[in-house]
Amino acid sequence: MTTATREEQLFRLPDLGEGLTDAEIVEWKVAVGDTVTIDQIVVEVETAKAAVEVPVPYAGTVLRLHAEAGTALGVGEPLITVGAAAPVGAAAPAKVAAPVAEPAAAERYREEEQAGSGNVLIGYGTGHAPAPRRRRRRAATTAATAPAPVAEGQAPRVISPLVRRLARDHGIDLAALAPTGPAGVVLRRDVEEAVARKAPAPAEPAPAAVPDGPVRIPLRGVRKAVADKLSRSRTEIPDATTWVDVDATGLLQAKKALEAAEPGRRVGLLALFARICVAGLRRFPELNAAVDAERREILRFDEVHLGFAAQTDRGLVVPVVRDAHRLTTVRLAAELARLTELARTGNLPPDRLTGGTFTLNNYGVFGVDGSTPIINHPEAALLGVGRIVDKPWVVDGELTVRKVTQLSFSFDHRVCDGGTAGGFLRFVADCVERPAILLADL
Structure with missing residues (x-):
């Protein structure tokens, strides 16, 4: 008769991305007593960047869940303990007689109660594996599972x-x-x-009373991350903003020409502005930078990792297009569309929310003309684009109606002076008005 040793494997909360030191447990996908396989999703956690489904690197039986839903854990803290599966042919363990519930059953009812609390958050997945279906425990009608x-x-x-x-x-x-x-x-x-x-019988409705105090909404998840980053930006970065009105008629004509060249291909205005920003950063590399305040150094980057603001049901996020300077306009358009869809469906990987070197914000989609955008820390600059509307405009000395937008440019005054910032903004404006200028950089 072979005797097997019950080995325990402790899995700790892993490093989930750049700068993430903790995460809050949203929902366990397994319970004590369940059998798991290598790389099976066992828990969904929410970080300051996004919600992430975490796989376990061990196979066996779940022995212990070290924290309940709603608990915040630091990276490296115990998450789940998995034991070796029972050997084939081994005798099944004797069940504890009623009325004492088995631990696995108890844990399952704990999960059922939590799932019924209404506090389950549907968040972002990592994108590397499909999210497993949530457990649904139905009360059986047989005598074997009736309440004891x-x-x-x-x-x-x-x-x-x-x-x-x-x-x-x-x-x-x-x-x-x-x-x-x-x-x-x-x-x-x-x-x-x-x-x-x-509960007492319902009484006649009383007149509305003045509330005793405000509704308190905790800052958490994406909202907390946005608040922390913007507060840090305002605290650390001596920013300045400059703006200019531009005639975008030529840019809209270029967009139509690109789409007409290949029917079915869509090139959005965001992609065209992204292409212009990349060209501008090549001319003014001082702005593709960050400041290391502790070492009092400016970090200037060769690669352009372009962030762009995207509004989702969970709040504002900034996906990052890696190596945007290596992409054609058509490929930029495709990547922007892909990342936007991932962000809106909650499947954007955490590594696509960090590492940007410059940000583009098209707040014109909200129907506003201008803004003084806050720089996305630790970057050094951000371009904002307002809505495009019909306005009177002078062309060759004649008054006419043109498609006009306002560009706002916020920059870190530590990395450059107003001349550099103004030069970048003027280059962008010229490209919007005369897109053929971009041909000089191809």
Whole structure:
């Protein structure tokens, strides 16, 4: 008879990307007692950048989940413990007789209670593996899974912290409840039914009262990351903003010509502005930079990693087009469209949210003309584009109606002076008005 040793493998919260030191557990995909395989998704966590599905590098049986949903963990802290799977032919472990619930069942009911709390966040995936379907535990109708009776005088068992908090908030005595979970486990529905029985009959609606205080909304996830980055930008960067109105009629004509050259191919205005920005940074490399404040050095980059602002249901994010200077206008358009779709569907990898060297913000899509955009720390500059509208414009001494937009340019005054910033903005404006200028750099 072969005796197998039960080995335990502790998996700690891994490094999830540049500058990310912690993450909050959103949802466990497994429970204690489940069997997992190598690279199986076991938990969804939310970082300051995005929500990420984390795979486990071990195979075996889940022995321990080291934190509950809603808990914040630092990189390197214990996440999950996996034990070696039982050897083939080994005797099955004896089950504990009722009314004591097995640990796996208890954990599963903990998961069920948390899933019913309404606090599950649908976030970003890593993009490297499809998200597994969320577990759905249905109560069976067979006698084998029916709630076990609670012996007289036996205290009900409560597994979920949510149930305890719900009972405490509504003044419900858990000991007085008739549990419907296995082995006398009090479920959320037990408490909710008690709350409903306790609630008084609805009275006539009272006049609206003045609220005692404001609604408090915690800064967390993407919103927290945006707040931290913009606050740091305002605190550390001595920024300045300059702007100019430009005639974008020629740029719109160039867009139509590009799309007409190959029917079905779409080249958006954002891609054209991206191409112009890349050309401008080649002429004014001082702006493709960052400042190392501790070492008092300016870091000037050869590669252009172009960030662009994208509005999503989870807030404003800035995907990054890697090596934008190596892409044609058509390939830039395709990459911008791809990253935008990933951001809006919540599948943008965390490494596509960091490492930018310059940012483009098309706030004109919100119907506004201008802005004083805040630089995306630690970058040194940002170009903002307003809406394109019909305005009176003088062309060759004649007043006419043209397609006009306003460009706003914010820059870190530590990396350059106003002459360089003005030169970059003027180059961009000239390219918008006369796109053929770009041919000189090809």
